Amino acid sequence: MQAKRTKRSPATGRSRTPKAEALGRYVVADSGICGGKPTFRGTRILVADVLGQVARGMAWETIVEEWRGNVAADAISEAVRLAREAFRDHAAQYTAPEYVLERAQA
Numbered sequence: 001m002q003a004k005r006t007k008r009s010p011a012t013g014r015s016r017t018p019k020a021e022a023l024g025r026y027v028v029a030d031s032g033i034c035g036g037k038p039t040f041r042g043t044r045i046l047v048a049d050v051l052g053q054v055a056r057g058m059a060w061e062t063i064v065e066e067w068r069g070n071v072a073a074d075a076i077s078e079a080v081r082l083a084r085e086a087f088r089d090h091a092a093q094y095t096a097p098e099y100v101l102e103r104a105q106a
């Protein structure tokens with residue numbers, strides 16, 4: 001019985017094993033792309049960059065245009081939803097005393 005062969009990239013000779021993790025329909029994290037930071041599927045557009053545009057109040061239609069249609073409104077919606085879930089699930093880490101600069105007066 002022959003050993004299973006791994007596909008290798010002709011340019012680099014490295015193995016091309018799947019490293020992508022789907023975080024949603026549009027958002028993926030691939031250790032071989034952008035250091036494993038979340039990007040939009042099929043692009044090198046960082047989710048954090050698009051969320052920054054959303055946070056600055058940029059209209060989603062403008063964001064879609066700025067990325068030349070490579071990031072759809074549905075993809076932005078998914079990124080916002082994933083960010084919300086991450087914040088909800090990990091908010092306690094950011095309210096720990098070492099992260100709070102000054103407590104609000106009650």
